[in-house]
Amino acid sequence: MPRLGVAGNLQSMLRRRWIVIATLVWTPLLSCDRGQPRAVIGVVFGSPEAVRVAQAVIAETAQEGEPVILLQHDQRATPSPDLTFRRAEWVLALPDLVAVVGHEASGSSLTAAALYHDAGVPLIVPTATTPLLKGKPGVFPLAPNDSLQGAFLAQFAAHQLDASRASVFFVTDEYGYGLRRGVVEEFVRLGVEVIDEVPINTSSNVDAMAAASLARGKPDVIVAAARYPEVWDLARAVQARARDVRILAGDGADQMPDALQRAGAAADSVYLSVFWHPDVADSSGLVFIHRFRLLTGRQPSAVDALVYDAIMVTVAAIRAVGPDRRRVTRYLERLGVGRPGYEGVTGEIDFRPMRSRPILMIQSHQEETHVVYQP
Missing domain, CATH: 3.40.50.2300 (Response regulator)
Known part of the structure; x- marks a missing residue:
């Protein structure tokens, strides 16, 4: 071309x-x-x-x-x-x-x-x-696919954030189940303890569910196999109670700039895996x-x-x-x-079964997102 x-x-x-x-x-x-x-x-x-x-x-x-x-x-x-x-x-x-x-x-x-x-x-x-x-x-x-993205999120949590305990929030549809499965399987392989798994949907009271999950046990990271706006509402709810807990989420939560505006100051606590970025x-x-x-x-x-x-x-x-x-x-x-x-x-x-496609980790800073990790 x-x-x-x-x-x-x-x-x-x-x-x-x-x-x-x-x-x-x-x-x-x-x-x-x-x-x-x-x-x-x-x-x-x-x-x-x-x-x-x-x-x-x-x-x-x-x-x-x-x-x-x-x-x-x-x-x-x-x-x-x-x-x-x-x-x-x-x-x-x-x-x-x-x-x-x-x-x-x-x-x-x-x-x-x-x-x-x-x-x-x-x-x-x-x-x-x-x-x-x-x-x-x-x-x-x-x-x-979700298996690869889930493994990427789990590996980032374990190797880049030194997480040993994690909670997983997930939406109850094909995307949420698939990404959750990939994350949990890789956490098991890496020896990261999954202390809580929380199903959510668009009508969930995310604030109350975050509070209840943190009361059951405080993780190092929360992986959210969810989309916009649930991920960003979750970040806001968690940051109000546990400022050192980081949120990791997949591509379904990438809706900028609306997401950053919705989460406010809590947006900086979110790491997002994406498949391309202008950076x-x-x-x-x-x-x-x-x-x-x-x-x-x-x-x-x-x-x-x-x-x-x-x-x-x-x-x-x-x-x-x-x-x-x-x-x-x-x-x-x-x-x-x-x-x-x-x-x-x-x-x-290309579309070979074993092909490799890029996955990147981004994070917001001063109302912009930038790549913070690229394998």
Whole structure:
């Protein structure tokens, strides 16, 4: 893929004829040559800013004779399996569909994967971390799974924070159970005592549950296999009672800057594992950051970078082999196996079973986050 310059008016790029983005409504390209092949990528995810940046880059790098690549974007939340099915059915009905990027969560990705597989549509999953996606035909997860992330959190607690006692809070869904399992298994291996395990959900009184857990025993660290806002409410509750206890959490809690504002002074007690951060950006990452900030006025998050990479590796596949579902699937399967990996913003991308993807530890300081540990 050619290196991209940072100059140019991104807004004008969005009006070029090569690409269109829509939310829930199919909008045809009136200016396209009717004889030119088209390839639709269904993006079933939030992060509209990352989609807009990808849209601009696709427009800028389009070559004569290539398929016209269209992004169709459904950014609704997925609170139930029923809505997940409806979203999958919507995207599968799109004309010229070649691949899907999504869904947001582990549970919704697992639910939808079977539908896409039956239709022969490859699914590129930016952020879902369940190990159950591993090895599913036609499914290509970018993020490290819960077992790897859980082991990373436990190792950081033991080796970097010298923790010997830990409590674990976890949400009662696929993400929480999976991350908790990875953390606890690694704590057992490392000889760290788990003194309390506390299930929580979005309606829990986190303050009361934190107080009760600390009364049962004070740990060196609390690992929160949870999301925003529960992790940050937990940090505030713990810091009010035990200022020396540190909170470790996974990627699901990464919602900046809202998280830092919600936790207030307690935010500095939280260590967060993420899969990318602007601090570690290489040259292509710096270009992405520049484009993203020009378009949105803010720094990109790890989720933004992963969504962008998921779209762009799919674009690379379509440009290499054409708008054919089977060929695109085969192209993605062979990345790193007889074909070089794709150089993405978040690192080299391939989908080998034993591949290694980066996990970083970040911490807030003066209302900003920075990488504090990189294996």
